[in-house]
Amino acid sequence: MVSPTRLIVGPEHLDQAQTFQVTNRGRLPVDIVVNKASFTMGQDGKMVLDEDAPYSAADWIEVSPADFHLAPGQGRPVIVRIDPPEQPDNGEHQVAVLFVAPPGSETGADNIKLNRAIGTPIYVTVPGPVDTSVRIGGLRSSAFAMSGPVEFGVTVDNPGTVHRDFFGSDGLNVEVNGEKVPFPDFTVLRGTSRDITVRWTDPPLMCICHAKVSLSGSAGVSSRSATLVIFPFHLAGLLLGMVIALYLLVRLGRRRYQAHLLGAAKSLRDSGEDGPRRDGEA
Known part of the structure; x- marks a missing residue:
């Protein structure tokens, strides 16, 4: 050790x-x-x-x-x-x-x-001026997802003259749907780039989510954004199937009930025509 x-x-x-x-x-x-x-x-x-x-x-x-x-x-x-x-x-x-x-x-x-x-x-x-510039090279995510988790990826470029640490409270976050999803701790050496990913484990059931990542340095703030649509087509398909099945069951039940009523009415008519005649009837 x-x-x-x-x-x-x-x-x-x-x-x-x-x-x-x-x-x-x-x-x-x-x-x-x-x-x-x-x-x-x-x-x-x-x-x-x-x-x-x-x-x-x-x-x-x-x-x-x-x-x-x-x-x-x-x-x-x-x-x-x-x-x-x-x-x-x-x-x-x-x-x-x-x-x-x-x-x-x-x-x-x-x-x-x-x-x-x-x-x-x-x-x-060494002694002398220090440049802490850093920039976001790109924010990656799926344009569409049916459910979570959702993965975000980001490229961080360091054109400055010192390494940059992104740890703990000073770490990098993706802001999405009103919450901050933290990336894992990482370091970027001067003159290099890092690819970092994070999984958003608890997205809403459906949304049009706007994601944004921002970093600040000597050259100002660098940011990138992306839009993600979450819609549970599999659940919607299941619900639609249940609605169609219920509709068919109700329709079949109504047809059977109507057939039963028609059958009962026909039976009453038939029994009226074939029954005994009362006095005075021809």
Whole structure:
């Protein structure tokens, strides 16, 4: 286990040593090797190690110790020192510190060796102007749905110079039908885009719903909207079928009742013609 899971270092803390605490939570001893790597982020939010990644701070940091041994339950700090160049590009630069447990010399029955690794990002912002611009690249949803849940997707572009976090109360929401549906927590690195989805689990039975997503940054507010029609055709079809069935049953009942009345009237007429005559009748 490595704590914290990431570090955000502002200009005022560049000359201060940063610390990760590494703990062996397993039942066997483990050897740890500490590496550093440039990285970027995919549209799904996964860290992508790339030695040619832009805005890299991999050459700015030194870690100590670079390797060590941990007994079960043991922990130790790893110190990170940051030394940016004299005239770095404005904004934020990032580097991943990789804590790797290489495979041992012994192999299992299947002769499989595994590297266990934890990557922890460090975001380093240098002195100078900062641009927090962010924009919505698009809001996606179905134009029509018969029922919930309904899925909304959004693309968030970060043309600014620092990463943007959307966590908790500062997270991103889609406003629809008078309520806010929160997207999962996510981060967008500078110069990258993220695709995020959320499921609206309790939409109304029917509506013409107007959805909107808005974000604010240095360049102002960016927003996108979409319209969704929810109509339960399957329920309407079932109800219509029930109404038609009831109508047919009523109509059939009326026909049977009318036939019964006609039959009874005919029986009365027939019994009147064939019955005994009274005195005086010809």
